[in-house]
Structures are given as C-alpha cells and as structure tokens.
Amino acid sequence: MRGVVRGLSSWEAVVVIALVVVVAVGALAIEGVASPRFWRFVSLEVIPIALIALPMTLVIITGEIDLSVASVLGLTCATMGQLWVWGVTSLPLLIAAALLLGALLGAVNGLFVTGFGLPSLAVTIGTLALYRGLAYVILGDRAVADYPPEWASAAIAPIPGLTIPWMIIVVAVLAAGFGVVLHATPIGRGLYAMGNNAEAARFTGISVRRTTFWLFVATGAMSALAGVFWTLRYASARADNGNGLELAVIAAVLLGGVSIFGGRGRLAGVLAAVLLLGTLRNALQLADVPANTLTIITGSLLIVSVVGPNVVVKLRARKDRSWQRGVPWRFSPR
C-alpha cells in the first residue's frame, strides 16, 4: 500500500511521462520535430545545462545551493579567452587551466560555506556578482573570437552516422557516474542524510563539512567544463557568457523532483527535466510560440513541479499528517 502510494506520487515518473508525451505530440503536430536536425539543436542546447545540473542535483540534495555556477562559466570563458590572447594555443592546456580555475572558484564557495559556516544561498549570491565581475575585469568589453574554427567544429561534431553531437556521450558517462555515486554508494547515502538532518549525519561520522566542500569544488569544475564547451561552441569568449544560466539549471533540477530543502530527489528525474525543458522550448519555437509565452510556460512548469506532487499526495492521504511534514529549511548551523 505505502509502496503504491510512493510509486504513484513519485515525481520522476511524471516528468519522464511528460517528456515522452511532449516528444510524441511534438513529432506528430509540429513539422520538424521529427527531423534529426531538431534533436541535434536540442542536444547542443541542453549540454551545458545538463553538465551543471549533475553536480547541482547533489548540492541541492545536501540542502545547499550554488547560484554562482553561471558566473563561474562566464569567468572560465573570460580566462580561456585571455590565455589565448596571451598566446596559450594548446587546447588541452586551456581546458586543464579552465577546469582547475573552476575547481578553485568552487573551493572558494565551499570555504565560505563550510569554513565560516555561512548559508550557501547568501554566499553564492555574493560570488555570483564577484565572479561575473572578475570576468569583466579580465575581458572588459573585448570578445575573444579568433580561435581556430576547427575547434568549434570539433566541439559540436556529431557522432559518426548520427546528427547528435558526440559531447552527449561525455554527458551520459558523467551522468552515469554521478547517478551511481548518488544512488548506489555509501557516499550517496551520506548526502541524503546530510540533506535531511546535518546534525544526525555528524553523529554518524559523516564529515558534513568536507563532503559539502568537495561538492562545491565539483560544481565549480563542472561549470568550468560547461564553460569550455560554451567557449568552443560559440567560438567567442565574452564576459557575459551564460548570463542568467543559473536559474535555468536550478529550474531544471527542481522540475526534476529534487526538493529545494534537501534530502529528496533522483538524478533520473533531473535529466528528464533538462531534456523536457530543452525539447519543449525548441518545439514551441518551431511552432512560432513567442518568447514571452515560453517564459510564462517555463514558470508555470516550475510551479506545477512542486504543486503537482503535493496535490497527488493530498488526494491520496485521507488522513491529515500535515502537522508533521518535514521542516522547510533544516536548522542553519549557527
């Protein structure tokens, strides 16, 4: 009985179904959705979001949040651009530098959150401004765009025989990695415990601080990776690259059924949500739905993603247990 309830009210399932429906309906109703090119464009668009959403899922499950990801992406692009200008022409070197920088920026977030025990929401609002600002300090009004064109074509090159870019494979592999860690290892169990009750986690020998710190580092590095892809795909490093992407990522993660209060959610749901948003947006664009309407739809989806499950639960639960539903934010360490 309880199993049934859990199964039915599991939001991931709903998202996956929604995705399938959108694809099916789109393919039938909208000319072009069925075409391979459509899926090429969709995948190119979701790659950066997916890359950042992977670690973000873990971060939010532990009850933290990182709003600075888009700025990390921007700063990475700027740095790569500047290095290129300074004559660093080896791609591997540039990528290595970018990832290193990303990890470093993540570490700064992690330090503020774990070292000084500050709420991550506040910290990363600060670094959101700081990192973006540094990107402007580095590049100012310049746009570095004289990369060798073959880099761009390499970044978006399709899998032989398909139209889907090969980067999707990278994303898939990373997703599998994150998925296993989160759902099938002791570490993952620790993350859920932290998200629900940090103090109990500490009493169980989970070093909450260290884990949180490394999660932020990972998020930084993955954002940097997204930054690398961004730079190469658009062949243009600018200070404002990826501006505002953080909301898109967080929207996807939440739509995927991850609880903003931590402790609940699955990676599968998040990936489905990322795809759902990308597909929906592109399909509706093809159907000449104006951007303004798209904005409204995105917002509504987000609201549905939290209202939906609760309504389902409410309908099922004949007995009122609301008084003991989980406390919204767990006690902040003070």
Added chain:
Amino acid sequence: MVVLELRDVSKAFDAVQALRAVRLGLRAGEAHGLVGENGAGKSTLVKILAGAHPADEGALLMDGRALRLAGPADARAAGIAVIYQEPTLFPDLSVAENIFMSRQPLRGLRRIDARAMRARTTELFDRLGVPMDPDRPARGLSIADQQLVEIAKALAFDARVLVMDEPTAALSGPEVERLFAVVRALCEAGSAVLFVSHRFEEIFALCERVSVMRDGRLVSTDPAAEVTVAELVRRMVGREVAEMYPKAEASKGPPLLQVRGLSRRGAFTGVSLTVHAGEIVALAGLVGAGRSEVARAVFGVDRHDEGEVLVDGRRLRNGDTAAAIAAGLALVPEDRRQQGLVMELSVARNATLARRWSLARLGLLTGGAERRAARTWGERLRVRSAGPDEAVSALSGGNQQKVVLAKWLSTEPRVLIVDEPTRGIDVGTKAEVHRLLSELAGRGVAVLMISSELPEVLGMADRVLVMHEGRLVADIPRALAGEETVMLAATGHGGAG
C-alpha cells in the same frame, strides 16, 4: 466530576491502527496516569486531545458537551494545555516569548507588554525553582532546559486540563520533585491532569488513577492505590517481565577507553576516566552537569580544548567522528530526533547508516543489503513498524529509540557510549536493552552509560562516576554505590574523590 471525556476514539495512520475505541474520563482536581508499551498509542491520544490530530471516529466531550478540535488553537481555547513528548521550541525567540507566544500580555492598542511578559516568566521559573534568563534565546538550551521551558509554557495559562507526555523523561530527581509540587498545586486548584510516563514510581507518586494502553486499546483504569507495578506491567506487556536489571558480573579485561584531562570551555573541565573491557561504567549527575558534552567530545562530535582520548591505547584525532567509529567507538546520543535519526529516511536507511561502508560490496551499496541488515536487528529489538521502508518519523518515540540502538549495536562496537539509552522506553524494552548492555559487556565490550535514572545506574553499573557542574567529583565502586552517596556527590557535597 469529569471535565474532559473521550468516547470510543479511534485513529489510524494508513496501515497502523494507533487508537481503537478509547474511552477515558479526566476528573477535575485529579492526576490521571497513562502507561503503555512503546507504540501503544499514548502520544497519539495526547495529540488528539491537543487538536494536532483529528480523530477518525468517536467524540470528545468537555463538561458533557461535544468538543470540536479543528486544530491546536481550538484545544488551547478550550483550556487544554499540552506538553508534547518532543520539545517544540522556537530556537530564535527568547524563552519568555516561547512561553507566551500568541498569548503575550497586551497593553494599549493591542501592543505586546514586554515588561509584564518578562516578569511573569521569571515568576513561573521561580515557581519551578529553576533559574532561567527570560531574554535568552531557546537555541542552545540542553534537552533538559528545553523540557523545563515546555513545562513553564503549559503552566503559563492556568489550564483546566493539563496533558503531559513523558515530561520527566529528560529530568532528574530534584526537577521532577519540583514539577510534581507544581502539578499537585494545579490539581488543588481544580485542574484535571493527564500524565504519560514510563516511570512507575512517578506514576504512583503523582496520580490518583492509572490507565493502561496496549495496541491502541485502553485495557484498564484503576485507582493507583489498588494496583501493583507487577500487575500494570503484565497488562501493558501481556506477559511477565523478567528480572529488571540483570547485570551479570563480567571478568574485567584491559582498559579499552581512556580519557585523560579532557576539557571543553563552557561545558566541562579536567575529566579523566577509564572503562575496561567487560565493564559497565555509569556516568551519573544532575541534568546539565555536562555528561552529554563529555560523551560528544569523546566521540569527536565536538572538539575538546585540552586532554586526550585513547581507544585500546591508540590516541583519537580531536573532533574526528569517523576515526572514532573506525576505532570501534559508538555513541547512542541523548536527543534521538536531532542527533540519533534522520526522520525523513526509512527505518532501514537509519539502522544501517552507521555501517554503510561495511555493507557496501565493491563500493556499491544496495537497498536489499540494507533491508536485510535492518530486519535482523529490528526483530532483535522488537521495533514496531510497518516495515523497513517505513519512515522513522512515523514510529512512536520509543520505537525510534530502538532504531537508534539498532543503528549502533549493528556496528559491533568495542566501546559503547549510551546517553540516556532508555529515555522514553517501556519496561519490556528497557529490560531488553539492559540485557543487551550486560550481554555486550559479557562479550568484552566496554560500556559507558549516561543516565539520569538512579535505579538504572545502581542496577547496571560496575562503577558509578558522578559529574557536578562540568567536573568528575566521584568514582564509586558498585559495592559502595547507593542512592545517598550518588545524590550527595551529584549535588556537589563531598563524595569519595
């Protein structure tokens, strides 16, 4: 005459039938005791009286008239004050505001009269005979202090009906005495009191009548004078309970836990103690003496400022819980909700959280492995739940405590620290826990037991260490340990150093 009456009240949580057609009447000027096994339904009954749960069937009557409780507010309006089993304070608000929340004394234009509020708070705590700063935020209060604030909260509005769900679980002798004095005064003034507890001596000390619950049924109500503990226990558990404190003499092995000159600013200073294999050492003392803090520091949850902790001769890294566990240390903490359990997770997850690494195969951990491990221990401790996938938040207080025990016993520790291990646990399970502890000691585990219950301390311990205001003041061997010697030391008067 009967003030508040329950008529055939039933309540179910999904699968679990928590209350079955319960009839109960609370009389003015009378304290009514309520006992029952863990999960018998006591707290559920309390929450229905509090308006926190709606009853599925049956009716509430106040002065013979039907009483509708849409929510806690209605219960308060009807003059029902409730002390819940788990403290429910606002950590950011001052003690005074916690006590008077949404009933603050007012002055002109319905503005809050802070001065009056503070004054009445101080007055309340003087009645309880404990010092407490009305302006101090509730955050950081020890469990005991929290419990005292809860009591003050209930006393604050002179209720016609006072319902207390194990209010004394966190308290020790003196506080309990004062609480009872106050409650008796309330009864004199004509209030009706419902008192839930697992401590029979308290029940008999306070209550005129006693009711017993079992599996959601109210099986009996008698005048306290006419029943014996043994009788009550039989009705609760449905069987004779074995010898209460079966501590077998174990051969004392080598020292496993050594604590040397441990200090933590603001909590305790210069604590040195040794626990040998096969030994059960009790750490007694008044509430707030600093026992839990010592335990936390030893286990590495808190960092200590001075001193060192050795397990089996090897020094533990300061503030490294993982290392402590690896070295074979285990701590069953005093606050199961905040420290012991992850409420939203399943019984299985909680029970295996401490040994998730050892359960993993090739670094991978499967739900199946967790459930299997959880089941074996769940059965051993008779955890009452809908199954390993049930969320612990749905378990009764005592059953939650059992899950915490399972969580740590399953790690097969060499040194086991238990902080109030039987707090809120029914007699049957209590005996079970005690048997477990002595069995572990028998198998050469070193046990350090923090407890506020003297009988437990005296019954179980090979040695009794006594703390007073953050210092170890006495080390009393079993032979010499008695009510007086321990209490004297605990209150800071002499005692063998």
Added chain:
Amino acid sequence: SQEQPATQPSPGGSATSGTTIKEGLKIAFLPKQVNNPYFDTSDNKGGKPAVEEFKGAYSQTGPSEASPSAQVSYINTLSQQGTDVIVVSANDKDAICGALTEARQAGAKVVTYDSDTNPTCRDLFINQASAEGIAASQIKLISDAVGPDGGEIAILSATANATNQNAWIEMMKTELGKPEYAKLKLVTTVYGDDDDQKSFQEAQGLLASYPNLKGIISPTTVGVAAAARYLSGSEYKGKVQLTGLGTPNQMRAYVKDDTVKSFALWNPADLGYLAAYAGAALASGLITGKEGETFTAGKLGEYTVGKDGTVLLGDPFVFDKGNIDTFDF
C-alpha cells in the same frame, strides 16, 4: 514550404537571376531582443510594410533577453522552418556565426541590420549609418552644444560588448583628433548596459566624479533617454550638455525643456524597410551581395552594395526643437 526544410533548399535558395522580387518569400526578423521599442519600430513599422509590398510572409521572432546563445537557438529554429531570409541584429559578432553558416547551408539568405556579424557569416549588412557618419555627427552636435570653449566630455554607452557601439566610440576618438575639436577632452566611457536604471545611475556617477564635465554623448536610445531624465531632474540641467542617438518620442520632453538641444538618429523604420528589400532581392537572385550591385528598395529608391557587402542607409538625421514634433516613433 511543406517539405523537409533540412533536406530541400527553399525556393529563394537557388539564385536564378530574375528581374522582379519573388512572391511568398518567408522573411523573418530576428532582433537583438523582442520587447525592445527600437526593434518594434524597425521590424513591425518598417520591415512588415516592405514585406507586404512584395507579397512575402513577414514574421518577427527572438529571445526576450539580448544574449547571443538565445539568438542562436532562434536562428536554428528559423533555418529548420525553411525561412528564405533571416534579417538579424547580432548580439555578438562571432557567437552566432556558426548557426548563421548552418542556416545559409540550409538555403537561407542572411541580412544583418543595426549590428553586424563577421562579413563571412552573412550576405549583406544594412548599415543604419556609417560609423564615420555617426561619430562625426555626434561629435559635431556635442561640440556645438558645449560651445567654443570646449571642455571635458564623456560617453555613456550600451553594453561593453556591443559591436556597433564600440566601433562608433573608436571613430569618435579619431574624430576628436581633428584640430577643430582640440578643446574637447574625452575623459571616460561608462556602460549603462542598455538598462534604463543602470544608465541613469551611470549618468549620475559621471557628474559626481567629473566636476568639470561639460557634455555627455550617449549613442544609445536607452542611455540618452536615461541621462536626459537625470539631467532634467538635477541641478546640472542646462549646465551639462547632452546629445546622442535617441527616438523623438523618448526625447521630446527633454528637448522641449531644454535639457537637450539636439540629438540624432536614422529612421529605424527605414532601416527595417531597407533590410527587408535587400533580403528579398538576395532571395530572388536579383543580387548576390557583391560590391557594386544595385537594387531598388521600394519607396526608398535605389541602393548600391558597398565594400564587403554593406549597404548604407544614409546619414543620421538631426532632431531639434524645430522639427521634433513632425515625427512619431
């Protein structure tokens, strides 16, 4: 066209040389950002009538925030829809190149207007006014306003990355090098990000930091309006001169209360109109975008393709108290 746009090149794609513009051409305007009044005018009041004149299918689409990545997504969509002509104002000179190239391979003609991309990624650029022309007029206007004694001037620009803005600013610097402007001294350039409030604060910041500031040039419609509003409400009104590129409707109030003596702009509607015709000419194979080719743009008359595929709309028009009431856009 009902067939797969991906595989089939669209009607206009094959450059069969004709003499008249084909009917039923799909012409899509892709501004930097929808919800922007300037582009509303250029597209819906200029492009649309033009497309209707030659019986094409007009559409305007685009992101609600002015970012290159969002624009790329729309370019992809347009090329999938088998659009014949994409008329785009680039949010980034290079970032949208890849997408534009793919679109052209799929058979679309690409015309940039207002803000250009790399010449290699498009067929034509409709230049509202040559950088030289704008720079010259801006400097002339501020110099006239400030008066013969000259003094310190500053520039309030749009976003730090705006291609056209930066080109103009460079030109203004060279222009200032001329002897007749020796007395004018450019002290700084600040960025209002084409955000009203930010521009407003930047204007405020300029006056706080440069006590002797005599004039501000804001070559962006958002910036000049914000600056004008700040000046007109402050003690600097009339003491500090302002000019720039603005629309009559936005500036009317400030020209009338003498905050601004005069400002310049081309007619955005004409820009869109010309872009539409240029695109149609390309798609109909009348021109290919080579230097020297000529085509007729409806009521605007004959235009010639300049070097690297640029078509010049003309010199900016100067608005002042005398003529402003005769305009409404």
Added chain:
Amino acid sequence: MTTTLARSASRRLRQESSRLFVIRELGIVAALTLLVVVTTIVNPRFLTSQGIKDLLLGSTILAILAVGQTVVVITRNVDLSAGSVLGLSAFATGSLFVAAPGLPIPVAVVAGVLLGAACGAVNGGLIAAVQVPSLVVTLGTLYVFRGIDYTWASGRQINAADMPGAFLSMGNTTPVMTMFAIVVLVAAGYYLRAFRSGRELYAIGSHPDAARLAGIPVGRRVLAAFVVSGALAGLAGVLYAARFGTLDANAGTGLELNVVAAVVVGGVAIFGGSGSVYGAAIGALLLTTIGSALPALGVSPFWQRASVGALILAAIGLDRALAVRLARTLRSGR
C-alpha cells in the same frame, strides 16, 4: 549555588546579547559610514546636496523592496518574484496614465499597490494552501509575471511625456520619495516588534511545525506576509515609474537578487526567525551607496560588479562573526 552561578551567567549574557545587538546593526552602519567618508575624501562632490539627493532617491526603491522581502524571509520563505512584480506594477502605472491622463496620483499609487498585493496573494496562496517551497513557486512566478508583463507591453514603451509632470517630479524630489521609504520602514518595524501576529511571523520562521502546534494560523500568516511583500513591490513599481519615467517590459529585471542581497547584508537570517527590517533597509542603502560610490571613486566600470560581490561577502562574513560570538556566550549556562 548552582542558582547563583547561573544567575550571574545570565546577567552576563543579557548585557552581552544586548551589546551584540547594537554592534550587529552598527556593523553595517559602520561599513556604510566608512564607504561614504572615504568616497567623500576622494571626491568631495559625492556629498553635495545633489549627491545626497541621488543617494536617498536611489535607495528608496530597493529599501522598500527589502522591507517587503524581510517580512517574507523572517517566515523562512523567500520572494524571488519581487523584481517581476515591480516591473508589472510599473508598466501598469504607466499604462494607467496613458489611458487616463488626468488621473490623480494617489489613485495610481493605490492601483499599483493593489496589483502588487494581488501578485503576492497568488504566491502566498499557492505556498500556504498547497504547502510548497516558496523558493520554487516564486522562481516560477518570477518567470510568469515577467512573461505577462512582456506580452502586455509587447515592445511598447511608455515615455516621460506620457506621464503627468507632477508624478515625475514626485519621483525626483527627495522628501517625498524618502518619506515613502521611512513610513513603510517604521510601520513594518514597529508591527513586527510590538504585535502578536508580528511575533508569530518570527515563530513560524524559527520552527514551522512548533508554530502549528502552538495554534498559530501558519497558512494565513504566510499568505499575509506574501501579500505585504507583493504590495510593497507594487508600491516600489509605482515609485520606479515616477523616478525613471521611461518604462518598458524590462523594468526591474534581475532586481530580486539585489533585494535578497540587501536583506542578507542587513543581517536578516536567510533561514528565517531573526533579523530586522531596519537592518535590511540599511543593507539596501549600503548596496545603493556602493553602486554610486564606485563610479564616484573613479573605479573602472569593469571593477564595479566585482567590488559589489566582494562587499556582500564581507558583510555576511562580519555578521557571521558576531553571531558566533553570541552563540559562545549562550553556551555558558542558562
């Protein structure tokens, strides 16, 4: 004996905590004064009557938004839609004047406030009725309200010329604007301190479940908090229209992060339960001052964003340091 110990301890504590409170507010004030002094020394014109006027005018809108946000944050919620509500209300005000040029100003103000309140009611209604996380819902409505705004404006722009001169001059005369802010601030501050329902907001934020058990109508209070926040955002929108005169659908985009930043910098706990509107208002003033001080200091425009980020981090760091001191004093006895 225990008693005497504890008593002295508590006395120490009481003095300590009150002193800390003072410092807490003072910390931000100090930062503010420092900034102003330094800037003035470097650039005397910063504090001319005009300079002061600019500061006060500039901070009014953010301050009002911050007050509204505080009321919500105190209840362990957050309202990310504030920026969009402001935009909507600003454009509505403009359109109102376009539609009915002769309209008396108070009517416009009331209309804006009501519109905002309505938006707030939508947020609060969802959050209270369905018990869903405010961060997600308001992130959703952030998109939805903005989308509606876009669709409504559809590229139109409302210019200074379309609005009555009296209205615009109201937006640019210090006394009037500042008066709005001060009235709102003092009213909110006194209400939160001196009235039961005000204190209940703190209780809800401090421990929602306990609040429910204490018989506090959590749903109603939270709803009210969001209505207030919405209404203030509406008011801010009207003032925005009056001050900036030029209105399109983009008014106030991205403002939400500034507001949250102001609140956090102002020492309001992001996890609810503590903090004051005064702190938040000072935080708003501080951020605005930074905004206009940096140009006045001749800081390169490219450095400004970075500096803002750094200052936010510094501010929350300071606040944290004080909180830690308070906690330490608390651990010693009752």
